[in-house]
Amino acid sequence: MSLHLQRDLDSLKKEILQLGNMVESSINKALVALSERRPELVEEVLQDEIQIDLQEVSIEESCLKVLALHQPVAVDLRFIVVVLKVNNDLERMGDFAVNVAKRAKELSEQDPIPCPAGFTDVVPQTIRTMVRDSLTALVKFDVDIAREVIHMDDVVDQANRLMYKDLKALMVEDSSTVDRAVSLLSCSRYLERIADLTTNIAEDVIFMVEGEVVRHQSTGL
Amino acid sequence: MSTIEIDIEKSNESNCTNESEMKKVNTIELVNKNLKKRYRAERRFKAYGLVSICFALLCLVVLFTDIISKGHGAFFQTYIQLELNLDEDVLEVNDIQNMKQLASANYQGVIRQSLRTLFPDAKKRHDKRKLYALVSSGASYQLADQIKAQPALVGTTISVFVLADDDVDTWFKSLDDAKPFIGRMSEKQLVWLESLKKSGSLHKKFNTTFFNNGDSREPELAGIKGAMIGSLFTILVTFLLSFTVGISTAIYLEEYAPKNLFTDFIEVNINNLAAVPSIIFGLLGLAIFIGMFGMQRSIPLLGGVVLSLMTLPTIIISSRAAIKAVPPSIRQAALGMGASKMQVILHHVLPLAMPGMLTGTIIGLAQALGETAPLLMIGMVAFVVDVPGALTDPSTALPVQIFLWADSPERAFVERTSAAIMVLLAFLISMNTVAVFLRKRLERRW
Amino acid sequence: MEQSIEKIGPTIGQSLLENPKMSMRNVDVFYGDKQAIYDVNLDIGKNEVLSMIGPSGCGKSTFLRCLNRMNDTIEGCKVTGSFDLEGKNIYHPKMDVVPLRARVGMVFQKPNPFPKTIYDNVAYGPKIHGLVESKTDLDEIVESSLQKAGLWDEVKDRLDQQGTGLSGGQQQRLCIARTIAISPEVILMDEPCSALDPIATSKIENLITELSENYTIAIVTHSMQQAARVSDRTAYFHLGKLVEVNDTQHLFTNPDHELTEAYITGRFG
Numbered sequence: 001m002s003l004h005l006q007r008d009l010d011s012l013k014k015e016i017l018q019l020g021n022m023v024e025s026s027i028n029k030a031l032v033a034l035s036e037r038r039p040e041l042v043e044e045v046l047q048d049e050i051q052i053d054l055q056e057v058s059i060e061e062s063c064l065k066v067l068a069l070h071q072p073v074a075v076d077l078r079f080i081v082v083v084l085k086v087n088n089d090l091e092r093m094g095d096f097a098v099n100v101a102k103r104a105k106e107l108s109e110q111d112p113i114p115c116p117a118g119f120t121d122v123v124p125q126t127i128r129t130m131v132r133d134s135l136t137a138l139v140k141f142d143v144d145i146a147r148e149v150i151h152m153d154d155v156v157d158q159a160n161r162l163m164y165k166d167l168k169a170l171m172v173e174d175s176s177t178v179d180r181a182v183s184l185l186s187c188s189r190y191l192e193r194i195a196d197l198t199t200n201i202a203e204d205v206i207f208m209v210e211g212e213v214v215r216h217q218s219t220g221l
Numbered sequence: 222m223s224t225i226e227i228d229i230e231k232s233n234e235s236n237c238t239n240e241s242e243m244k245k246v247n248t249i250e251l252v253n254k255n256l257k258k259r260y261r262a263e264r265r266f267k268a269y270g271l272v273s274i275c276f277a278l279l280c281l282v283v284l285f286t287d288i289i290s291k292g293h294g295a296f297f298q299t300y301i302q303l304e305l306n307l308d309e310d311v312l313e314v315n316d317i318q319n320m321k322q323l324a325s326a327n328y329q330g331v332i333r334q335s336l337r338t339l340f341p342d343a344k345k346r347h348d349k350r351k352l353y354a355l356v357s358s359g360a361s362y363q364l365a366d367q368i369k370a371q372p373a374l375v376g377t378t379i380s381v382f383v384l385a386d387d388d389v390d391t392w393f394k395s396l397d398d399a400k401p402f403i404g405r406m407s408e409k410q411l412v413w414l415e416s417l418k419k420s421g422s423l424h425k426k427f428n429t430t431f432f433n434n435g436d437s438r439e440p441e442l443a444g445i446k447g448a449m450i451g452s453l454f455t456i457l458v459t460f461l462l463s464f465t466v467g468i469s470t471a472i473y474l475e476e477y478a479p480k481n482l483f484t485d486f487i488e489v490n491i492n493n494l495a496a497v498p499s500i501i502f503g504l505l506g507l508a509i510f511i512g513m514f515g516m517q518r519s520i521p522l523l524g525g526v527v528l529s530l531m532t533l534p535t536i537i538i539s540s541r542a543a544i545k546a547v548p549p550s551i552r553q554a555a556l557g558m559g560a561s562k563m564q565v566i567l568h569h570v571l572p573l574a575m576p577g578m579l580t581g582t583i584i585g586l587a588q589a590l591g592e593t594a595p596l597l598m599i600g601m602v603a604f605v606v607d608v609p610g611a612l613t614d615p616s617t618a619l620p621v622q623i624f625l626w627a628d629s630p631e632r633a634f635v636e637r638t639s640a641a642i643m644v645l646l647a648f649l650i651s652m653n654t655v656a657v658f659l660r661k662r663l664e665r666r667w
Numbered sequence: 668m669e670q671s672i673e674k675i676g677p678t679i680g681q682s683l684l685e686n687p688k689m690s691m692r693n694v695d696v697f698y699g700d701k702q703a704i705y706d707v708n709l710d711i712g713k714n715e716v717l718s719m720i721g722p723s724g725c726g727k728s729t730f731l732r733c734l735n736r737m738n739d740t741i742e743g744c745k746v747t748g749s750f751d752l753e754g755k756n757i758y759h760p761k762m763d764v765v766p767l768r769a770r771v772g773m774v775f776q777k778p779n780p781f782p783k784t785i786y787d788n789v790a791y792g793p794k795i796h797g798l799v800e801s802k803t804d805l806d807e808i809v810e811s812s813l814q815k816a817g818l819w820d821e822v823k824d825r826l827d828q829q830g831t832g833l834s835g836g837q838q839q840r841l842c843i844a845r846t847i848a849i850s851p852e853v854i855l856m857d858e859p860c861s862a863l864d865p866i867a868t869s870k871i872e873n874l875i876t877e878l879s880e881n882y883t884i885a886i887v888t889h890s891m892q893q894a895a896r897v898s899d900r901t902a903y904f905h906l907g908k909l910v911e912v913n914d915t916q917h918l919f920t921n922p923d924h925e926l927t928e929a930y931i932t933g934r935f936g
Contacts, residue, residue, distance in 0.1 A: 211921035559768035
């Protein structure tokens with residue numbers, strides 16, 4: 001195979017993994033800022049966002065370069081198409097992390113309310129795993145890992161429902177907490193969206209490897 | 222936060238560039254060191270080539286100089302200017318309209334009378350014979366031709382250039398040499414000749430006899446017309462036979478012949494034929510065409526057949542090479558269009574191979590033109606005086622004529638032998654020039 | 668990725684069609700003792716462009732040459748199997764090769780116009796097959812063939828010049844004009860653009876697309892981009908076996924056979 005193409009594809013894989021790391025780190029910081037009330041982390045997240053945007057642009061340019069210079073076909077072509085979509089998804093995940101961080105800042109300036117357990121253990125853990133595994137599946141062309149990521153979405157959905165129940169109970173109990181509880185609800189929704197985006201990534205990986213479009217199917221895979 | 226790592230090789234590029242640069246410098250040094258030796262070897266090689274060419278050219282120059290110096294004289298013939306009194310009584314002609322009378326008139330008498338008038342001191346019969354010997358024996362026939370063309374001249378006195386004997390001719394041409402030629406001439410004859418020369422009666426004119434007459438015992442009357450026409454007829458027959466048979470054979474062998482033992486056998490034989498000494502073909506002609514088929518000896522038809530056998534291998538081999546040289550892409554294109562095999566050959570292969578075939582043919586014919594040995598064997602060495610009119614008239618050929626003249630003792634024949642060689646060489650050179658010209662002109666680029 | 672012939676297995680994809688123009692079954696080709704093509708079954712549809720790709724020495728040119736019996740001219744070449752042109756076996760002992768080649772024309776890799784004038788080049792086919800009766804008819808055929816080949820405007824003023832004096836791309840278009848002058852039904856092209864520059868190549872490719880409306884075209888090519896641009900179906904040959912035949916779009920985005928994918932992504936050879 002052409003050395004140039006191999007080299008460019010390898011470098012593209014490195015870049016997308018770097019972006020994945022950056023986004024994962026942003027999400028973690030945002031969640032820690034939220035659960036431990038640390039507004040200084042919020043600043044870091046906002047700074048990281050700039051870097052994430054730059055990396056996204058760089059990856060898109062690299063993809064265009066491979067398409068123009070090498071005219072890839074078959075699996076290589078599908079890989080490039082998937083990378084472009086994943087690139088987009090990761091950047092949106094970064095945006096959601098920023099949204100969570102902003103809410104965290106607001107909440108840190110107000111009196112604390114009890115934070116549902118989901119925000120500190122299950123959800124961050126699961127989301128971190130999903131991000132990491134979906135990108136591993138991408139660079140290793142591993143369909144089994146991708147399918148596991150799709151299953152893990154259920155865990156996040158479940159945790160999300162529990163957090164909703166807790167916050168609803170809190171709001172009913174003490175109506176002065178409504179503002180803060182609603183902010184937390186928003187964060188919960190952002191996290192669910194992040195998990196959905198990693199599921200998209202996993203579905204794209206299955207398309208890339210098997211050549212079949214598997215989107216928009218029920219979770220009965 | 223752990224990151225996922227992928228192994229990607231790091232290149233050691235930075236270490237490599239220094240090494241290759243070092244290698245380059247060493248190479249350049251070595252190249253420069255050997256350069257002088259290489260140029261010297263090249264110059265030596267060129268010198269060898271130049272020396273060889275110069276040597277070959279030198280030999281050529283020597284050959285041509287020798288032949289031309291010996292032969293150029295033959296193109297001019299000595300004539301004696303005489304006042305001839307065409308007296309009807311001497312001529313024994315009373316009716317100038319009668320061609321028969323004119324043809325058999327006593328022109329010799331007229332000429333002899335004129336000589337006696339010039340040199341009255343030749344009284345004795347012996348002296349008179351010597352006097353008459355100054356003029357060629359064929360002079361009277363030339364005079365006859367002149368009078369037959371203009372019968373009205375009878376009865377007048379005209380000034381005529383009479384053909385001199387070959388001894389006179391040789392003497393006159395050798396006057397500038399250290400030792401003028403005397404030969405069989407007596408003192409008295411020399412005195413007469415000196416007197417003729419003094420009075421300006423001796424002239425050298427262009428030797429049309431050489432080109433108009435057939436062979437003769439007398440050098441001054443000998444010409445190569447017979448030999449030339451004989452050669453022409455022979456070559457014509459050779460061309461017609463060998464070209465047609467040769468081309469057809471070449472086409473068959475290249476296009477149609479299956480690859481088996483029989484075809485190999487034919488090919489080996491053809492290649493060997495090219496190396497057979499030419500005299501063998503003469504023996505073949507003698508044994509088979511004359512002995513078995515009973516063909517007549519010494520005719521151009523037979524000569525042509527024998528020479529065509531000799532030329533066939535040359536034509537076949539060169540034609541095959543020409544056919545092989547036609548690029549297969551043209552054949553494929555024609556076949557792909559749905560042309561049949563014969564159409565491919567006729568429309569495409571032959572036209573493209575024709576220049577090569579013609580060149581080979583001309584070279585083969587030029588070779589045949591100069592062949593002597595086979596013609597000797599089939600009898601074209603006879604002394605034939607008449608110019609042949611048809612393919613079945615006995616004749617001789619140019620190289621044979623040269624061979625015959627080379628045997629004669631007279632000095633004048635030596636001259637004429639060289640002159641005939643010059644004519645033959647002129648033909649060969651022009652034929653080869655045509656071959657080269659054709660090849661250059663018709664060579665197609667594809 | 669070493670693959671011996673035995674492991675390749677049967678042809679994948681859609682190698683057989685309904686109502687094909689040409690139909691080949693169980694084709695084996697031998698050069699002396701060496702087998703070059705193994706049991707190929709393939710159909711070529713009417714007015715489709717079928718491209719044949721594969722690494723050097725995989726037998727695609729050999730297979731193409733069987734379709735108009737050009738392999739007959741090669742010593743020691745043996746062809747077995749059935750070749751049907753609209754149902755008639757072209758290798759039948761009674762089948763005359765000459766009219767066959769008038770129905771199935773060929774364009775070669777290196778442009779090979781005859782060393783004649785441009786007019787005579789195009790007129791040669793109609794003349795030898797007796798397709799025309801008058802000079803005007805011949806003029807018409809020459810003009811229309813050159814127009815269809817996209818060459819008329821460039822050469823209409825110099826029809827009496829040598830065909831070999833044209834540029835490479837023009838020569839190849841002249842060869843195409845020469846082939847279509849006898850109105851064949853199928854045109855075989857053996858790497859027609861490999862000796863040409865990109866502009867000439869693109870002109871020929873456009874020509875192929877136009878011609879495919881009226882002719883069936885089978886093209887052997889080394890360039891996968893060309894196969895991708897020009898053909899309807901693509902056949903992948905490997906070591907003399909037909910590995911996969913599929914819709915071009917399908918074969919180049921998601922090939923069925925792993926060997927096909929390995930070849931087109933450049934992962935071997």
